[in-house]
Amino acid sequence: MSRDKGKRYRVVGPNRVAGHLPGETYKADYSAEHEQYLITAGHVEIVDAKADDNNPPVEGDNPARGG
Amino acid sequence: MSKVVLTDASVTVNSVDLSDHVQQVEVSMQKEEVDATGMGAVAKEILPGLADASITVTFQQDYAAGSVDATLEPLYTGNSLFPIEVLPTSATVSATNPSYSGTFVLLEYTPISGGVGDLSTMDVTFRNASQAGIVRSTA
Numbered sequence: 001m002s003r004d005k006g007k008r009y010r011v012v013g014p015n016r017v018a019g020h021l022p023g024e025t026y027k028a029d030y031s032a033e034h035e036q037y038l039i040t041a042g043h044v045e046i047v048d049a050k051a052d053d054n055n056p057p058v059e060g061d062n063p064a065r066g067g
Numbered sequence: 068m069s070k071v072v073l074t075d076a077s078v079t080v081n082s083v084d085l086s087d088h089v090q091q092v093e094v095s096m097q098k099e100e101v102d103a104t105g106m107g108a109v110a111k112e113i114l115p116g117l118a119d120a121s122i123t124v125t126f127q128q129d130y131a132a133g134s135v136d137a138t139l140e141p142l143y144t145g146n147s148l149f150p151i152e153v154l155p156t157s158a159t160v161s162a163t164n165p166s167y168s169g170t171f172v173l174l175e176y177t178p179i180s181g182g183v184g185d186l187s188t189m190d191v192t193f194r195n196a197s198q199a200g201i202v203r204s205t206a
Contacts, residue, residue: 013133016084034081037141042132043083 005029009044017043077157078124080193081149083138086157090188091125094153094167096201120169120195122151128178128187136178139191143176148196166204170197 006029011017017038020026025047030038038044078089099116129135142149152168160166171193181187195201 013083013137014131015087015133015138016079018082019084033147037145037147038082041083041137041141043138 007035008047009038010047011043012045013041013043015043071155073155075156077152077154079150079152080138081142081147081151083133085124085126085135085138088127088129088135089124090127091123092153093123094120094201095123096120118200120201122153122167122169122171122193122201124191124193125188126191128180128189139173139176140178143173146172148172151193160204160206162205167201168204169195169199169201172196 006027008025008027009017010025011020011022014022016022018026018028035046039046073092075086076089076092077084077086078092079085096118097120098118101114101116103112103114104110105112126135126139131137141147148170149172150168151171152166154160154164154166156164158164173191174194175192177189177191179187180189
């Protein structure tokens with residue numbers, strides 16, 4: 001996935017999301033509907049854009065299964 | 068290739084991995100039987116018709132934020148079309164760990180099910196919602 005697209009999310013629920021463990025952050029280009037669903041259901045939160053620029057993905061991120 | 072005992076199947080619903088609450092999973096692909104037998108035939112001539120697909124999962128219910136109910140109920144209520152991916156194991160997709168995936172819809176949801184003293188489980192059937200049906204992938 002291009003680094004220009006999408007937002008960075010942190011998994012806050014108890015389950016993996018898009019292949020990422022709870023606590024990990026990842027980048028994805030979700031539709032507004034899908035993003036709202038994931039946030040409302042308690043799966044992810046949006047990470048501040050600054051964090052995206054300054055912090056590399058958390059150890060264990062697996063972009064190959066992202067989505 | 069060895070025979071398979073399922074102990075670590077991976078079930079991802081709308082990007083959310085619910086595998087640790089899955090008791091049973093079944094990926095099913097079917098085609099309608101179309102009888103094309105004509106007069107004078109001595110045997111039936113059956114042709115494949117429209118394809119269909121479904122994925123049936125027995126979930127162990129959990130009402131915690133970000134768990135089973137929080138994942139499934141909005142999909143039912145919102146009439147959403149969403150992706151599901153099922154793999155024999157949680158390892159990376161490969162020739163020996165194929166991915167079966169597609170776009171589905173949830174037309175029936177039973178959020179509370181069970182008798183006294185039982186583990187609350189529910190059978191959920193996801194119905195095919197795309198022309199592509201279920202796609203098998205090995206990479």
